[in-house]
Structure formats: structure tokens, C-alpha cells
Amino acid sequence: MNEDFEKELANLKNNEEKIPREVKEKIDVAYQKIKTSRNMKRRLGTILIASIAALVLIVVCISPITQAVGNYLKFGQFTSKKLVEEKFVHQLNSVVKDNEIEIKLEKAYIDQKQLGLYFIINLPEKSKLVSSKIDYYNLGFLIKEDGEVLFTNNSTEDSQVDSYTFNQYFDDSTNTLEISYLINSFENDFDTMEELSVEINKISGVNQGEKGAGKGFSKVEILTTEGNWPLPVNVQEMKNFQPIGFTGNVIETGNKAFGKAYPTMFVVEADQLNVAKNSTDIKLTYESEGKLKESNLLESRLSSEGKVLWYFDFIGYDEQGVLNVQIDGKDVIVLKK
16 A cells, blocks of 8 residues: 555544544544465466455545545556556446446556456445445455456455455445455466456445454444446556566675566565565665655565565556665665666
8 A cells, every 4th residue: 555645544543633533433443454465375377366465444434534545545546657647547437227226437457467446336325235334345246358257256266366455435425435446466467358347246335343342343244235237347448558677686695686667566576585584574665755665565476486576565667766675674675777
């Protein structure tokens, strides 16, 4: 996640004076993260996506963080001037209605490593999904290419994808749910596809029940409305941005290291480092606008040659000329464009 965005949320969560109590409770419940699972096994298949990298739920009806949420939710996080001017984020406005619920796939983007989908859902006033008791929402959907299921979050069956993040915002004044999904591809490339179809078959609202200390999430209730909302995605209409190559060295050994900047990720390839084996603090750092920025690690893998592959969340694409891999606060690799 964008570092500035995450810090802004953290500051707001901890600021008792600026946030009303009832809003802060919603933020505390809804803002969740599942840390990166570092699965070092190589997996095979057409589109393979690693175990869960992160899960961020943002569910706030009214709060001071609306602008920050909206920026990230609607794919405004990319800082590269090239990506913005050449419209990396594609406007779709594909709409379908079923069971009195209208779903619009308004925006999408795709590069070699990530597919982004931004939906707007208009719920009828009498829908059971319009409830102040709901803590967060989720869509049950499939993504297909030529009839083959590439992704489903309905079950593990027939799915080659099991890593994604999603963010959301519900406006209770209009009964409008905005939700975006970021689906990650680590070992194989997304951009070889020509046309995808998104098939939504359910919308769920989750009441996490009692959330006090020591109670866990007891009495969880899930409200679901089923339907059929097919939405095509013409990948050929989206501009293809090629990765930018970096080279450098491991500081301690002098051995070569390599990097690739994609619009959504930065991938580092290097020798396996002993210092990294037991570390949970591996970051990509760089200077931007006079400040030191950090990108979080999404996933670690091993290549067929035994090299370590680190996949970092990265939004700068072509902006940086020098990047560092930092482990436990110490620079271990320097990469230059």
C-alpha cells in the first residue's frame, strides 16, 4: 500500500480529537491487514498467484479520511506522470443490473503483474445489505479468459489465483458501495491476455459480531444477495507499459543483482542472503521529493536458478533512478536504472 496513504490512516486512527468516537470504532474494526506469506515454493500454471499478500478493508460511512480512501480506492495512487498522462487506468463504465442491484465496472488497469478492478454498486433502499450493522462487504466473482477460470474468490475449486487485496467505501446517504480489487500475478504475466470477463454472482455483507477484548469475532453474520452480473473487460484497449530494467550489486558480496520496475510492482532478483532468511523487515527504499520513501514486500519466491525474487508494492514506475533493498533497517542491495 502507498506509504503516505497508510501513514495518513494510522494518524487518523490514533487522533482522538479529530475523529468522532463512533467513526473511530468503525475504522478500528475495519482496518485490517494480513501480513505477507513468504511461500518460497515455485508453482506452475497459466496464471499463478501466490498466497495472500495483504488484505485491507476500509469501511467508513462518514469520516475525515474520505479523500484519502477515495484516492486509493479509485486508483489515484500512481505517482508516475507517464502513467497518468497516458491513461494507465482505463475508463470502462460497463453496467449491468439484476435483482434491482446495479453494478458498474467503472475503471480497470492491467500490467504484467497486477489486474485492478473498480466497481460501483447501487443498492436498493429495502435491500438487506443496507444496514448499519454491516462491517464490510465483499463480491463473489469469477474472472475468465476464453471460458477458463483464472480467478474465483467464491471457493478454492477451479481457481488458479489466491492472492488479492480489496478496499471499499460505503456511502449510507446514497446506498452506494465502492469496492476495488487488486489481483496479483507473481510468476506469470497478465498482459498476454486479450479479453477477460468478470462474472459477479453474489454480494455479501459481514457483521463481525462482538468485537470486544477477549471475545474474538463471535456471532459473525453474513448477509448475501445472489444474482448474475457479467461484465466484459477488453484488455486490448488498455495501454501496455513495458518493465524498466535496473542493475546493481549486493553490498556485502559485490555480486550482481537485477530489478524490474512495472507500473504496479518492483521485482528484485539476487542471490539468497542469509540476513533475509529470518527477517520480516524487507523493504524497497528510494528518495522522492526530498523524502525517503518505502515500498512494502508483497511476496518472496525462488527462481528455477535458485535466485531469490522479491516482489514489492511500487507505484513510481519510471520516476526513480536509484533504489535500495533494505533488510532490518540496513541497505543490502543498490540498484540503478
